Amino acid sequence: MKFNNNLKEIRHKIREGSFTSTTSGLNPGYTQTNVAILPSQYALDFMIFCQRNPKSCPLVEVLTPGKFEARISSPNSDIRTDVPKYRIFQSGKMIDEVTDIIDYWRDDFVTFLLGCSFTFERALIDSGIQLKHYDLKKNVAMYISNINSVSSDFFSGNMVVSMRWIKNQDIEKAIETTKKYPSMHGEPIHIGDPEKIGILDISNPDFGDFFEPDSNNYSPVFWACGVTPQVVALKSKIPIMITHSPGHMFITDLRDDDFKFE
Amino acid sequence: MKFNNNLKEIRHKIREGSFTSTTSGLNPGYTQTNVAILPSQYALDFMIFCQRNPKSCPLVEVLTPGKFEARISSPNSDIRTDVPKYRIFQSGKMIDEVTDIIDYWRDDFVTFLLGCSFTFERALIDSGIQLKHYDLKKNVAMYISNINSVSSDFFSGNMVVSMRWIKNQDIEKAIETTKKYPSMHGEPIHIGDPEKIGILDISNPDFGDFFEPDSNNYSPVFWACGVTPQVVALKSKIPIMITHSPGHMFITDLRDDDFKFE
Numbered sequence: 001m002k003f004n005n006n007l008k009e010i011r012h013k014i015r016e017g018s019f020t021s022t023t024s025g026l027n028p029g030y031t032q033t034n035v036a037i038l039p040s041q042y043a044l045d046f047m048i049f050c051q052r053n054p055k056s057c058p059l060v061e062v063l064t065p066g067k068f069e070a071r072i073s074s075p076n077s078d079i080r081t082d083v084p085k086y087r088i089f090q091s092g093k094m095i096d097e098v099t100d101i102i103d104y105w106r107d108d109f110v111t112f113l114l115g116c117s118f119t120f121e122r123a124l125i126d127s128g129i130q131l132k133h134y135d136l137k138k139n140v141a142m143y144i145s146n147i148n149s150v151s152s153d154f155f156s157g158n159m160v161v162s163m164r165w166i167k168n169q170d171i172e173k174a175i176e177t178t179k180k181y182p183s184m185h186g187e188p189i190h191i192g193d194p195e196k197i198g199i200l201d202i203s204n205p206d207f208g209d210f211f212e213p214d215s216n217n218y219s220p221v222f223w224a225c226g227v228t229p230q231v232v233a234l235k236s237k238i239p240i241m242i243t244h245s246p247g248h249m250f251i252t253d254l255r256d257d258d259f260k261f262e
Numbered sequence: 263m264k265f266n267n268n269l270k271e272i273r274h275k276i277r278e279g280s281f282t283s284t285t286s287g288l289n290p291g292y293t294q295t296n297v298a299i300l301p302s303q304y305a306l307d308f309m310i311f312c313q314r315n316p317k318s319c320p321l322v323e324v325l326t327p328g329k330f331e332a333r334i335s336s337p338n339s340d341i342r343t344d345v346p347k348y349r350i351f352q353s354g355k356m357i358d359e360v361t362d363i364i365d366y367w368r369d370d371f372v373t374f375l376l377g378c379s380f381t382f383e384r385a386l387i388d389s390g391i392q393l394k395h396y397d398l399k400k401n402v403a404m405y406i407s408n409i410n411s412v413s414s415d416f417f418s419g420n421m422v423v424s425m426r427w428i429k430n431q432d433i434e435k436a437i438e439t440t441k442k443y444p445s446m447h448g449e450p451i452h453i454g455d456p457e458k459i460g461i462l463d464i465s466n467p468d469f470g471d472f473f474e475p476d477s478n479n480y481s482p483v484f485w486a487c488g489v490t491p492q493v494v495a496l497k498s499k500i501p502i503m504i505t506h507s508p509g510h511m512f513i514t515d516l517r518d519d520d521f522k523f524e
Contacts, residue, residue, distance in 0.1 A: 051321055261444060
């Protein structure tokens with residue numbers, strides 16, 4: 001109940017524009033999602049792209065054209081106001097960053113809510129695994145790998161992966177823990193050698209922040225990343241697309257445990 | 263390898279129209295699917311309906327508009343010819359049953375391949391559970407339950423369930439076995455009392471065949487059924503829709519084991 005009140009309160013603050021920060025660590029246990037909004041003429045193809053790439057593009061909810069209430073995952077929400085910060089892209093270029101999209105909204109917009117690694121990060125922390133980027137208050141490092149996504153008609157591109165340094169003795173546990181969230185990126189897609197997946201300079205991520213581990217006792221562990229569909233869509237130079245700003249996720253009424261398989 | 267040759271051979275026979283029977287028991291280990299083909303203007307909404315009801319509508323592959331090769335699940339296939347028997351529906355009424363749909367094909371058709379209980383039935387049999395309808399060469403009994411599906415804009419309706427008599431001492435094993443196929447209907451949605459899910463006369467299924475068990479030592483066990491999206495679409499009186507004929511499934515190149523989670 002306490003959590004639920006917190007959720008109402010934080011959603012209200014986000015809606016009225018008084019909370020515009022990242023949502024990392026907010027309302028633990030509640031599922032946060034990536035957001036991608038695009039015109040309906042691209043929506044079927046985009047949804048097919050997501051269905052073909054479930055590890056990087058886990059669909060949590062898709063709203064029908066023009067709808068802005070995520071009625072399945074978050075009754076009474078309004079996707080036009082309930083994300084702390086949005087980015088507006090025209091033909092792949094960011095033209096604005098705003099705290100609501102009332103003025104940009106169109107009746108043919110289709111909203112996609114996609115799973116986010118916050119869900120399995122919470123599980124990793126709960127299982128006793130240290131995630132250094134949390135302590136350092138940094139964004140996780142993300143890279144465009146050389147792993148091909150399965151294309152649809154309009155959308156194609158490589159998988160974006162997120163990297164976390166995991167202590168060697170914790171790697172098995174990290175695999176087992178994240179494997180239990182098959183619809184939230186699931187187990188790692190690669191462990192150990194960044195070059196094997198096309199990452200030539202690990203110190204230079206495409207998104208987020210890099211830092212060196214404290215000791216040699218860590219390995220880089222890579223997971224499929226929910227930023228993939230956004231990057232793919234923007235690369236396609238879609239005329240208009242709206243996303244959340246990095247780290248400024250949509251907080252649903254769903255619980256991370258709903259996605260746990262055991 | 264033997265299986266693969268068999269698969270090529272049987273697909274060839276289906277394509278040329280010399281095999282028009284049910285596919286039950288064919289090419290064991292290869293995943294068979296339900297087929298639903300509808301005009302692209304309904305496709306996004308139908309796909310959203312499926313995404314909202316994953317237990318009854320597991321998406322195996324969705325082809326983009328006009329495409330008839332299921333290139334992800336079955337390279338070189340042709341969905342217009344590679345199903346043994348098709349049904350053509352106009353405004354919810356069956357108007358034809360054919361062995362290919364070359365003459366009905368339209369460039370705006372979108373093909374949905376949906377998971378089928380043959381996948382978990384194979385697993386049940388492999389785990390030593392007897393499925394009497396196989397021995398009797400009957401179709402499984404299916405019922406329209408009172409369990410609401412989550413609607414989309416155009417599609418709504420109740421979940422269709424399939425029923426199998428399972429020996430009481432095997433029920434736990436049946437749950438554990440089918441739970442391992444979360445994207446192929448997964449564990450049962452109800453066990454024991456048909457009335458609890460709106461089935462007032464178990465001897466009178468909506469589809470398939472009913473038979474009494476040999477003894478009192480059996481319980482009726484109900485699973486979400488992949489016929490649900492077809493029934494829902496037909497109820498909506500969609501102007502045109504093509505499906506496989508009951509039991510005459512599309513055989514993919516995928517393996518049932520690909521859907522096993524453990």
